[in-house]
Amino acid sequence: MIIDRVCEGFSGVLDRDSDVMTSPVHLLSFYGCPSPSDASLSAGSPNYDSDQSWSNAESPQNSLNARRPSRYQGVRVKNTVKELIMLKRHHDIQAHQYPIENECPAIMQALQRAKMEAENLCVSPVKRLRAEDSEILSPCGHIENMFCGTEMLEDIGDVLSKERLSIESVTVRGYRDLCADAESPVYTGCHPLPSVENTHPSSVPPLASGLGLTAAPPVSFFQWQIQHEEEKLAALSHVELTTRDGDGDTFLHIAVAQGRRALAYVLARKMSAVGMLDMKEHNNQSAFQVSVAADQHLIAQDLLLLGAEVNTMDCWGRSPLHVCAEKGHTSTLQAIQKSMQTAGRQVNVEMVNYDGLTPLHVAVLSHNAVVQELFCHGTPPSAQSLALLQKRKQLGECVATLLLMGASLEAKDRKSGRTALHMAAEEANVELLRLFLDQSNCYSVINVKAFNGNTALHVASALQGRQAQVDAVRLLLRRGADPSVKNLENEQPAQLVPEGPLGDQVRRILKGKGAHSRC
Structure with a gap:
């Protein structure tokens, strides 16, 4: 800020290191240059116009100022108020984020001293290394490891012995806090912690093991559902398990038709234990055949793993392969193929239905029907045409899958x-x-x-x-x-x-x- 007028006691000559400076009129005199109002300036000098601009005022106040020997002076401010506020805020943030510096200043001094020694060694012209050894000067090189591993630990040990402190008294962030930060949306770490599904007890970080924490075994959502369904069906007896309704459906048939995978898995495991997994309903369909007809490929895969029979027929003489080939259930057919490859299941791909057709024949006839229907619809595309194109693609994949499973082209x-x-x-x-x-x-x-x-x-x-x-x-x-x-x-x-x-x-x-x- 600029003071308009100072008492005449300040009218003396000021040195350059003082906290008082002149007004903008006399800035030149402050830096050792002659003042614009100096008598040495003549009318023909280059600064004559500027002198006139400062002395053109004809008011009595100007004449009074001309008679007084004092001049305008001000206060020189080293830092602005905004800079002082920002500096204070920066110190407060650092003190809040790193409270260990206030709690153990001796340890911080030891760390800073080791860091300064490492930096002095790296930039010293006497001990400067060659260009091919530049990687040694990296933050992860041997120099930093040498100082951090020997001298810094000794200094910290001396500080702990002098201050009678233990390492447990130093405040550190726990493993649970790190996990909480990793799960929070504001966590911006470069190396996030592994997810719960991929965590194994052997992969627990050393910090967690040092703090006595143990990681829970990985449990998928499907396994969690199975555990809950097992708790609900713990009291289910074998008689209730094999009870049928008016259509001959068991609890397993209903669960499969509704697409409840976890419930179907628990019921199928219980029925497999008593040898009743392939019970059939009024259409002579087992639970596995119901899953194939409903295109529940995940449930079909679970039932195959539990030992469901593949080479079975319903009341229309269709095997599960015939149903997949007729309706274009590619996912379910691929689940059966996967069971053949992994579990070594023997699937009869040449089984014929009541019309004497193999699954490959049925797939080809279904594909022909879709092609003929597309030909009848004509060129302009429509919603029905798009659905037919999708079905033709699925049936083509079924034909290719049956060939991979070993279906014969020579079969009549x-x-x-x-x-x-x-x-x-x-x-x-x-x-x-x-x-x-x-x-x-x-x-x-x-x-x-x-x-x-x-x-x-x-x-x-x-x-x-x-x-x-x-x-x-x-x-x-x-x-x-x-x-x-x-x-x-x-x-x-x-x-x-x-x-x-x-x-x-x-x-x-x-x-x-x-x-x-x-x-």
Whole structure:
């Protein structure tokens, strides 16, 4: 701040180190320069205009100031008020965050002395190391370890002995406080603590073991649910466990149909212990078959681990594989495949239903139905078309999974003798045809005849109104289909092609391939 007027006792000459400085008019005189009002300035000097600007006022006050020998003076402030407040606040924050400095100043002095010695060694020109040894000067190098490991510990030991303190008297943050900070949203540590699910008793930090803390064993949410369900069903007797309702459903069937995995697991484990896990209801379906029909793949996986029977049939003659292939339950089918690989379960992938179809046949027919329905809907996409596309994708994955499980392409249905390749050719299903013809044994089934003597090329050539017919015929010919093979009616594939522009194109492809093969 600037004092407007000072008593005449301060009118003397001030030295440069005093706390009083002149007003802005006499700043030049304070730094050893002549004042603007000095008589040495002449009218022709460069500062003449500025002199006039300071002395143009014609008021009586100005004349009075001109007669008085005193001049304006002020107080020089070293730090502003804002800087003083911020400095005070910084000291308060440090004192609050690090109370150990106030409690044990001797220890802090020992630590600071060791740090200063390490820094002096690193920057000393006499003991400066070479450039290739620069990594030794790192904070984690040998120098800091040497000082921190010997001299600093000795100094701290001397301080503790002089002050008669013990290490337990020093205030430290406990392991529980660290865990609380790690779980809080304001925790910004670089190395967060491991989560509860990944914590193992052997991975407890040394700080926790030193404080006598033990980590709880990892428990998943599913295991926690199982524990609660076991407590609720502890008093359930074997008679109540196998009791059926009017539809023949047990408690396990109802829990599986409702999707209650933990309850179903507890009930299934109890029923497996008494050998009643495969009890069936009025549709001759076990709990595992209910989980397959409801597409509860996690429950199906649990039941398989507990020993549920896979090769079983319901009242319609369907096995669990048939149900998955018909409805496109890819996740459940993959759970069965995983059980085959891990537990070594024997699954009959060639089991036939009452129509004489294997699961692969059922999957191909279901895929053909979706392809035909998409063809009827036309080009403009709709919500139903999107749902059909999703179902076609799931059924295609089921077909691929069945092939991985060992389903045979040479298997024929019991009624007509068709293979899966015949069924895919009936709808000009290029997607499945390409999948089947990419198998290693495709050459052994490409010319297999059905009961009527037709091969897959006969079936594809006789189609009507299928835009993919040309692609299907061309694909079969490229993979080794013989256009000269005759069926029981003594007809070749070219003789079964219908009339029309599309039929003429198919006929030219067949005749060209046939002439090339005869040559």
